Amino acid sequence: MKIEKNKILTSLNTFKIKEYCEEFIKIEDKKELLNVDFTDDFLILGGGSNLLITKRLKQVIFLQTKGIKIISETSDDMIIKVEAGEEWDHFVKYSVDKNLYGAENLSFIPGTVGAAPIQNIGAYGAEAKDIIQDVEFFNITTKQFEVFENKKCNFEYRSSIFKYELKNKIIITSVTFKLSKLKKLNLQYGGLTQYFGEKKNITSIDVRDAVIAIRETKLPNTDIIGNSGSFFKNAIVPEQKLCELKAKYPNIPFFKAAGGFKIPTAWLIEKAGLKGFKHGNAGVYNKHALILVNHGGATAQEILYLSDYVENKVFELFGVRINKEVNIV
Numbered sequence: 001m002k003i004e005k006n007k008i009l010t011s012l013n014t015f016k017i018k019e020y021c022e023e024f025i026k027i028e029d030k031k032e033l034l035n036v037d038f039t040d041d042f043l044i045l046g047g048g049s050n051l052l053i054t055k056r057l058k059q060v061i062f063l064q065t066k067g068i069k070i071i072s073e074t075s076d077d078m079i080i081k082v083e084a085g086e087e088w089d090h091f092v093k094y095s096v097d098k099n100l101y102g103a104e105n106l107s108f109i110p111g112t113v114g115a116a117p118i119q120n121i122g123a124y125g126a127e128a129k130d131i132i133q134d135v136e137f138f139n140i141t142t143k144q145f146e147v148f149e150n151k152k153c154n155f156e157y158r159s160s161i162f163k164y165e166l167k168n169k170i171i172i173t174s175v176t177f178k179l180s181k182l183k184k185l186n187l188q189y190g191g192l193t194q195y196f197g198e199k200k201n202i203t204s205i206d207v208r209d210a211v212i213a214i215r216e217t218k219l220p221n222t223d224i225i226g227n228s229g230s231f232f233k234n235a236i237v238p239e240q241k242l243c244e245l246k247a248k249y250p251n252i253p254f255f256k257a258a259g260g261f262k263i264p265t266a267w268l269i270e271k272a273g274l275k276g277f278k279h280g281n282a283g284v285y286n287k288h289a290l291i292l293v294n295h296g297g298a299t300a301q302e303i304l305y306l307s308d309y310v311e312n313k314v315f316e317l318f319g320v321r322i323n324k325e326v327n328i329v
């Protein structure tokens with residue numbers, strides 16, 4: 001365990017917000033968690049890619065535990081346990097290099113393995129919940145390590161038991177995945193079918209390459225322009241609301257989803273004329289309206305003001321409430 005005082009966090013959050021923390025604790029072995037003197041106000045930090053830091057923080061627990069281990073395998077699948085501080089995309093690459101299927105659509109998502117179950121990360125028609133077998137965590141109150149099987153994690157769209165009920169009560173220490181040795185492709189979403197055209201014999205490595213190529217054209221590089229990916233979740237509306245919207249906007253895109261119909265929030269924001277809109281040094285990304293960006297030196301307050309403005313404008317125009325995906329701390 002390494003402790004630093006008054007650490008600047010600018011390079012540890014992808015929004016590149018300039019903030020400090022009073023005590024910064026780097027954990028390289030999960031057993032060190034037993035010796036942490038937790039304050040009443042702490043932040044567990046992974047890759048800092050789903051955060052908007054709005055204040056000076058008291059205590060940051062920075063998880064840097066590493067390790068990928070094959071637990072067991074059959075002719076059909078492989079069970080792999082990954083420590084929380086491993087980079088998510090490092091695990092995805094490891095899995096496709098072994099010709100396994102299940103993680104490839106989730107290629108190139110920033111952040112750590114330990115954060116992946118929190119909001120049940122998803123992209124290109126896949127979600128982390130589809131491959132998670134169980135999640136191990138440290139219970140801060142009891143100081144015990146516990147394991148929740150997939151079903152107990154209450155995974156939903158960008159949500160889990162860890163994001164709400166167990167927030168700040170536990171620290172995820174490792175995740176065990178079940179990946180398929182049999183070819184199982186999921187190409188229905190995000191332009192993957194068009195990308196491959198007539199190509200035959202597609203492998204998980206090909207899908208990973210395709211996802212990376214598509215993501216690189218759409219998403220801002222966090223080294224160049226600060227952002228936290230999608231700032232908002234997609235909107236879920238009941239059928240009646242969808243009918244109302246369809247009557248007014250016949251071309252509105254929508255998908256059947258748990259709890260109603262999913263409408264891409266990027267479409268709503270763009271239709272509201274806010275793509276590329278700026279407030280101070282904060283802005284709505286001009287290539288993807290779901291992403292708020294730091295054009296350089298933006299304060300968290302500027303980004304928060306902009307996000308409220310976007311939410312209110314969308315509500316005024318469409319009567320649809322959109323919710324933040326990014327964690328505000």
Ligand SMILES: Cc1cc2nc3c(=O)[nH]c(=O)nc-3n(C[C@H](O)[C@H](O)[C@H](O)COP(=O)(O)OP(=O)(O)OC[C@H]3O[C@@H](n4cnc5c(N)ncnc54)[C@H](O)[C@@H]3O)c2cc1C
Nearest residue numbers: 046047048049050110111112114115121122123172228229
């Ligand atoms: C360019 C870009 C693209 C993105 N694309 C996607 C995408 O396609 N799909 C998607 O779902 N997300 C996407 N994201 C969001 C982000 O990558 C994920 O949410 C990721 O899982 C966050 O991981 P992290 O380690 O950076 O978490 P952090 O930002 O460090 O933390 C996020 C939250 O999880 C908590 N947390 C972190 N680690 C732990 C732990 N071990 N135990 C308990 N709590 C913990 C933190 O306290 C915080 O509340 C994108 C972000 C960016 C910047």
